[in-house]
Amino acid sequence: xxxxxxxxxxxxxxxxxxxxxxxxxxxxxxxxxxxxxxxxxxxxxxxxxxxxxxxxxxxxxxxxxxxxxxxxxxxxxxxxxxxxxxxxxxxxxxxxxxxxxxxxxxxxxxxxxxxxxxxxxxxxxxxxxxxxxxxxxxxxxxxxxxxxxxxxxxxxxxxxxxxxxxxxxxxxxxxxxxxxxxxxxxxxxxxxxxxxxxxxxxxxxxxxxxxxxxxxxxxxxxxxxxxxxxxxxxxxxxxxxxxxxx
Amino acid sequence: xxxxxxxxxxxxxxxxxxxxxxxxxxxxxxxxxxxxxxxxxxxxxxxxxxxxxxxxxxxxxxxxxxxxxxxxxxxxxxxxxxxxxxxxxxxxxxxxxxxxxxxxxxxxxxxxxxxxxxxxxxxxxxxxxxxxxxxxxxxxxxxxxxxxxxxxxxxxxxxxxxxxxxxxxxxxxxxxxxxxxxxxxxxxxxxxxxxxxxxxxxxxxxxxxxxxxxxxxxxxxxxxxxxxxxxxxxxxxxxxxxxxxxxxxxxxxxxxxxxxxxxxxxxxxxxxxxxxxxxxxxxxxxxxxxxxxxxxxxxxxxxxxxxxxxxxxxxxxxxxxxxxxxxxxxxxxxxxxxxxxxxxxxxxxxxxxxxxxxxxxxxxxxxxxxxxxxxxxxxxxxxxxxxxxxxxxxxxxxxxxxxxxxxx
Numbered sequence: 001x002x003x004x005x006x007x008x009x010x011x012x013x014x015x016x017x018x019x020x021x022x023x024x025x026x027x028x029x030x031x032x033x034x035x036x037x038x039x040x041x042x043x044x045x046x047x048x049x050x051x052x053x054x055x056x057x058x059x060x061x062x063x064x065x066x067x068x069x070x071x072x073x074x075x076x077x078x079x080x081x082x083x084x085x086x087x088x089x090x091x092x093x094x095x096x097x098x099x100x101x102x103x104x105x106x107x108x109x110x111x112x113x114x115x116x117x118x119x120x121x122x123x124x125x126x127x128x129x130x131x132x133x134x135x136x137x138x139x140x141x142x143x144x145x146x147x148x149x150x151x152x153x154x155x156x157x158x159x160x161x162x163x164x165x166x167x168x169x170x171x172x173x174x175x176x177x178x179x180x181x182x183x184x185x186x187x188x189x190x191x192x193x194x195x196x197x198x199x200x201x202x203x204x205x206x207x208x209x210x211x212x213x214x215x216x217x218x219x220x221x222x223x224x225x226x227x228x229x230x231x232x233x234x235x236x237x238x239x240x241x242x243x244x245x246x
Numbered sequence: 247x248x249x250x251x252x253x254x255x256x257x258x259x260x261x262x263x264x265x266x267x268x269x270x271x272x273x274x275x276x277x278x279x280x281x282x283x284x285x286x287x288x289x290x291x292x293x294x295x296x297x298x299x300x301x302x303x304x305x306x307x308x309x310x311x312x313x314x315x316x317x318x319x320x321x322x323x324x325x326x327x328x329x330x331x332x333x334x335x336x337x338x339x340x341x342x343x344x345x346x347x348x349x350x351x352x353x354x355x356x357x358x359x360x361x362x363x364x365x366x367x368x369x370x371x372x373x374x375x376x377x378x379x380x381x382x383x384x385x386x387x388x389x390x391x392x393x394x395x396x397x398x399x400x401x402x403x404x405x406x407x408x409x410x411x412x413x414x415x416x417x418x419x420x421x422x423x424x425x426x427x428x429x430x431x432x433x434x435x436x437x438x439x440x441x442x443x444x445x446x447x448x449x450x451x452x453x454x455x456x457x458x459x460x461x462x463x464x465x466x467x468x469x470x471x472x473x474x475x476x477x478x479x480x481x482x483x484x485x486x487x488x489x490x491x492x493x494x495x496x497x498x499x500x501x502x503x504x505x506x507x508x509x510x511x512x513x514x515x516x517x518x519x520x521x522x523x524x525x526x527x528x529x530x531x532x533x534x535x536x537x538x539x540x541x542x543x544x545x546x547x548x549x550x551x552x553x554x555x556x557x558x559x560x561x562x563x564x565x566x567x568x569x570x571x572x573x574x575x576x577x578x579x580x581x582x583x584x585x586x587x588x589x590x591x592x593x594x595x596x597x598x599x600x601x602x603x604x605x606x607x608x609x610x611x612x613x614x615x616x617x618x619x620x621x622x623x624x625x626x627x628x629x630x631x632x633x634x635x636x637x638x639x640x641x642x643x644x645x646x647x648x649x650x651x652x653x654x
Contacts, residue, residue, distance in 0.1 A: 066649050069561065071649045072649055092565065095563055095564075095565055098561065099562055099563015099564075100563065104558075104561050104562070106652065110554060110558045110652065112555045112558065112559070113555070114260035114261055114264035123559070126253050126256070127253055127562055127568065128563055130252050131251070131253070172562075
C-alpha cells in the first residue's frame with residue numbers, strides 16, 4: 001500500500017494498547033519487612049508492537065507482568081488497558097477485562113490436564129460464555145490449525161510434547177482475540193529448536209493479527225528478534241529502545 | 247464436551263474423571279455410609295410398623311370407660327370433715343351411663359372409623375377338673391372384629407358368636423383340652439354360670455393373651471356379668487392413629503367419662519421407640535459426618551492439587567463464583583452418585599436380610615416396608631451433605647490468588 005493510499009491516518013502513531021503511569025508496587029505494606037519492588041514505572045505499548053522485557057532474576061519483571069495482566073493491583077500509579085484506567089475497576093470488572101483483552105502464555109504451558117487440546121484452546125471463551133457452542137469449537141479448530149496442531153485437537157494435553165503443549169497454550173492465549181498477549185518466558189522450558197518454533201509462531205501471529213506482545217525472556221538471541229527491548233533492573237526501567245535491524 | 251452443559255459442570259465432571267481413583271474411593275465411602283443409613287432406617291421403620299400393626303390389631307385406638315369411683319371424706323354437721331382418712335374404694339364392675347347416646351355421638355365424629363360396645367369382666371372357665379381364670383369379653387362381633395382383627399388370627403373354627411358360643415385363645419384351648427364344638431362351663435365372678443360351645447380358637451401371638459382372652463356375644467356377657475343392658479367400655483378406631491390422644495381429650499371433654507388412647511396405654515412402647523430413634527439418629531449423624539468429612543478431605547486435596555489450574559482459569563477470566571461452583575458441584579455429585587449406589591446396596595441387603603433372617607418356624611421376621619421416599623430422601627440428603635462438605639474447599643479454591651496459584 002502506497003503512502004497516498006494511507007491518507008492522513010498514516011501519519012498518526014498507533015494507539016496505546018497498554019500504558020503504565022507512575023506504577024509502584026510494594027509487598028508487606030505497613031510491616032517492618034515492607035519492600036518496594038517497582039519504583040514508579042512509566043511504560044506504554046502500542047497496538048501491534050512486539051516488545052521484549054528483559055532483566056536479571058528478582059528485578060521485578062514478573063511483578064510488572066502481573067500488574068499489566070491485571071492479576072495484581074499497584075500501590076500507586078495507574079495501568080491503562082486500551083485507554084481504560086483500571087484503578088477504579090472492581091475485581092469482577094478486572095477479571096472480565098483480563099479475560100477479554102489480555103492473553104497469557106506462561107513458561108510452563110499450564111494447560112488443564114483434564115481437557116483435550118481443543119477444549120483447552122476454547123477454555124477462555126467457555127469461561128466467558130459459560131456454555132460451549134459450535135462457533136466456539138470452530139474457533140478452537142482454526143487456532144489449532146494456525147499453530148499447526150489440528151490433528152491433535154482431541155488429544156489430552158498430557159500426551160503432547162513440550163513444544164506442542166506450548167503451541168496449544170499460544171492458541172489458547174489468542175482465543176478471545178486479545179489486544180495484548182503477555183508471555184512469561186514462553187520458551188524457557190523448550191529445547192532450542194522448539195523455542196525457535198514457538199517464538200516464530202508468536203512473531204507470525206503478531207504480524208498477521210496486530211496483537212501486541214510483551215515477552216519476558218532471558219535469551220538475548222530472542223530479545224533481538226523483537227521490535228523493542230525494555231530492560232528492568234532493581235524495579236526500574238533502565239533501558240527502553242527499539243531493536244536496530246541488522 | 248456437552249453443548250448444553252455450563253462450564254462449571256463440565257469442569258467438575260472432568261476433574262472427577264481425571265482423579266478417578268480418588269473419586270472411586272470416596273464414592274465407595276459415601277455409598278457405604280448411605281447404605282448403612284438406609285438399611286438401618288428401613289429395618290427400623292419395618293420393625294416399628296410391624297410392632298404397631300400387631301399392637302393396633304389387638305386393641306382399640308381409643309377406649310371409653312366408666313369414671314372411677316371415688317370415696318369422699320365423711321362430713322359432719324355444718325360441713326365439717328368428721329373423718330379426713332379416706333380409703334380408696336374397690337372398683338365395681340359398672341356400666342357406662344347413657345352408652346347408647348355416646349355411641350351415636352361417636353358415630354357422627356369424622357375422625358372415628360368404628361365404635362363398638364364391650365361388656366367385659368373376670369370369669370372362670372371350667373372343663374372337668376381343669377379351670378382357668380379368663381377375661382370374658384362380650385362383643386358385637388361384626389363391628390368389634392373390625393377393630394380387633396380376630397378373623398385374621400383364627401387357628402380353628404369360625405368367628406361366629408351366637409348366644410351359646412365362645413371363642414377362646416389357643417393356649418386356653420390347650421390347657422382346657424378343648425376343640426371346636428366342645429363345651430366349657432363359664433362362671434362369672436358374680437355367681438352367674440353358663441355352658442358355652444367353643445366356636446373358634448384364635449392366636450393373637452402372645453401366650454398370656456391367648457391364655458386369658460375369650461369372646462362371647464354381648465348379650466351373653468351382659469347376662470353372665472349381671473350388667474343387663476350395660477357395657478363396661480366403648481372401643482373406638484380412628485382414621486389418624488397419631489391423633490388418638492387429642493381425640494381422646496376431646497371425647498373426654500364431651501362426655502365427662504374416662505377416655506384412654508392407645509398412645510397413653512402403650513407409653514412403654516413409645517419410650518422404647520424414642521430410645522431406638524435417638525440411637526439410630528446418633529448413628530445416622532456419625533455416619534453422615536464421616537461421609538461429609540470424607541468428601542471434604544478429598545476436595546481439599548483436589549484444590550491443593552489443582553491450585554495452579556485454578557489460577558490459570560482465573561487468569562483466563564473465570565470468576566470466583568464459577569470456581570466455587572466447580573467444587574460445590576463435585577461435592578454434590580459425589581454425594582448424590584454415592585447415595586444412589588448406597589441406596590441400591592441397601593436395597594439388596596434388605597432383600598437378603600428379609601430372605602435369610604427368618605423366625606424359628608420359617609415365617610418372615612416381619613414384613614419389609616420399603617418406602618421409596620427413604621431412598622429419595624437419602625439421595626437428596628447425601629447430595630446436600632456433599633455440597634455442604636464442599637463449601638470450605640470450594641471457598642478456598644475461589645479465594646486463591648491467581649498470582650500465587652500460578653507461581654505454585
